[in-house]
Amino acid sequence: MVLKQITHLTSIDNLTKEQINFILDKSKQMLNILNSKKTLNICKGKILACLFFEASTRTRLSFEAAMHRLGGNVIGFADASTSSAKKGESLTDTIKTVQNYADIICIRHPLEGSSKLAAKYCKIPIINAGDGGHEHPTQTLMDLFTIMIKKNTISNLKIGLCGDLKFGRTTHSLLQALALFGNEIICISPEELRMPNEIKDKIQNYGGKIFQTENLNEVINKLDILYITRIQKERFISEKEYLRLKGRYILDKKIMSIAPKNLFIMHPLPRVDEINPEIDNDKRCIYFQQAFFGVPVRMAILEIMLKI
Ligand code: CP
Numbered sequence: 001m002v003l004k005q006i007t008h009l010t011s012i013d014n015l016t017k018e019q020i021n022f023i024l025d026k027s028k029q030m031l032n033i034l035n036s037k038k039t040l041n042i043c044k045g046k047i048l049a050c051l052f053f054e055a056s057t058r059t060r061l062s063f064e065a066a067m068h069r070l071g072g073n074v075i076g077f078a079d080a081s082t083s084s085a086k087k088g089e090s091l092t093d094t095i096k097t098v099q100n101y102a103d104i105i106c107i108r109h110p111l112e113g114s115s116k117l118a119a120k121y122c123k124i125p126i127i128n129a130g131d132g133g134h135e136h137p138t139q140t141l142m143d144l145f146t147i148m149i150k151k152n153t154i155s156n157l158k159i160g161l162c163g164d165l166k167f168g169r170t171t172h173s174l175l176q177a178l179a180l181f182g183n184e185i186i187c188i189s190p191e192e193l194r195m196p197n198e199i200k201d202k203i204q205n206y207g208g209k210i211f212q213t214e215n216l217n218e219v220i221n222k223l224d225i226l227y228i229t230r231i232q233k234e235r236f237i238s239e240k241e242y243l244r245l246k247g248r249y250i251l252d253k254k255i256m257s258i259a260p261k262n263l264f265i266m267h268p269l270p271r272v273d274e275i276n277p278e279i280d281n282d283k284r285c286i287y288f289q290q291a292f293f294g295v296p297v298r299m300a301i302l303e304i305m306l307k308i
Contacts, residue, residue: 006305008119008126012137012173013202017180020144024154026300027145027293034069034296042308043072049102050076051094052129053085053109058269059129059139062294063106063302070299075102092121099124104306106138107131125305133167133235139268140173142297144181146290147225150264155181158222162188162249163229163274165195167236170268171229172199179208186219187212190248192241193231216249220259226251227266228274252276256284266290 006019015023033040048067052060056078064074077083085094091109095118098105106127107115115128130136144154151157159178161171165187175195178185180203187195187210200210213219220226228251236242251265256279267275267287279285 005307006125008115008122009137009301009305010115010119010126010128010131011135012140012176014137020141020177020180023141023297023300023304024145024148026304027141027297030296030299030303031293034299039071040069041071042303043067043070043306046070046072046104046306046308047102048072048074048076048302049098049105050074050078050129051083051098051105051107051109052076052078053080053083053091053107053114054130056108056129058291058294059106059108059136062291063127063129063138063298065295066298066302069295070302072302091118095122095126104302127301127305130169132169133172133232134169135173136169136268137173138294138298138301139170140177141301142290142293143170143174143227143266143268144177145293145297146266146286147264149293150286151224154178155183157224158184158186159225159227160186160188160216160219160223161195161227161229162216164193164231164245165189165229166193167232168229171195171227174227175199175208175210176203179203179210180206184209185211186223188214188216188219188249190214190245192245217255217258220255220263223260223263225264225266226259227268229268230270230272230274233272247273249274250276251279253278256282259284 067074104125106129108129110132112132112134114131119126165171231246233242265285
C-alpha cells in the first residue's frame with residue numbers, strides 16, 4: 001500500500017482511513033513481537049524527546065516503553081518546572097532547541113493548539129500527546145486498536161461516549177475517528193459538558209450519526225462499547241461547578257448487572273470515581289488492557305513516523 005507520509009500528528013484528522021488502518025495493522029505486528037518477547041533494534045540510534053508540560057502516567061511511560069522496546073533512546077522532562085519554561089522560555093524556543101537533540105518529539109501541553117504551533121516551528125516530527133481540552137490522537141489510535149482486538153471490527157458499532165465530553169480531549173479525537181469508520185455514536189453527558197459543536201460539525205462532513213442524552217441507563221442496553229471518562233477537574237474555572245457535576249455517572253456492580261453481556265467498558269484513565277474498582281474483574285471491563293495497548297500502538301506510530 002502506498003501511503004502519504006505522516007509528517008506530524010497533531011490531530012486525528014491529520015490521518016486518512018488508510019493511514020489509520022495501516023497503523024492498526026502495524027500495531028498488531030508490534031503486539032505479536034511484544035508477546036513473543038523478541039527484542040527489536042529498528043530504532044537503534046534514534047532519540048525520542050518526551051516534553052510533558054502537564055501530568056501523565058500512561059502516555060509518557062508508554063511512549064518511553066515503546067521507544068525502549070524498539071531499541072531507541074529517550075530524553076525529556078516529566079515536569080515543566082524542571083525545564084527552562086520555568087524561567088519564561090517560550091514553547092517555540094523550547095521546540096527550536098530540542099529539535100537539535102532528537103529525531104522525534106512527543107509533547108503534552110495545557111494549551112489547546114500547542115502541538116500544532118510546535119509543528120509549525122519544528123523540522124522533526126511532532127506528536128500531540130494531549131493539548132489542553134482539545135485532542136489526544138494517539139489515545140484514539142490505541143482506543144481503535146482495543147476495539148479492533150475485542151470486536152474484530154471498528155465499523156458499524158454503537159458506541160457510547162460518556163462523562164465530560166466538553167473538556168475530555170480523548171473523546172474529541174475518538175468521536176472523529178469513530179464517525180470516519182461509520183459507527184453510530186451516543187454522547188452521554190450533562191448538558192453543561194456536551195461535546196463541542198465544532199467537533200460535531202466536523203463529523204457531519206462525513207455523515208457521522210450522533211445521538212445525545214443525559215441518561216446512561218436509558219441507552220446502556222443498546223451499546224457495543226461504553227467509553228466513560230472522568231470529569232476534568234483541572235479544566236474547570238469554578239470548583240463549585242466541578243463539585244456540582246462530579247459523580248454524575250458511576251459504573252458499579254448494580255449497573256453492570258443490567259448491562260449487556262457483550263458490552264465492553266473502556267476508559268482512557270486515570271479514573272477518579274466514575275468506575276468503582278469492584279467491577280475491575282468483570283470480563284467486560286477492558287480499561288487496563290486498553291492502557292497496555294498504548295505500547296504496541298506507540299511502537300507502530302514511532303516506526304512509521306520515523307520512516308524506518
Ligand atoms: N490516557 C492518558 O492520557 O493517561 P495519562 O494522563 O496518564 O497519560
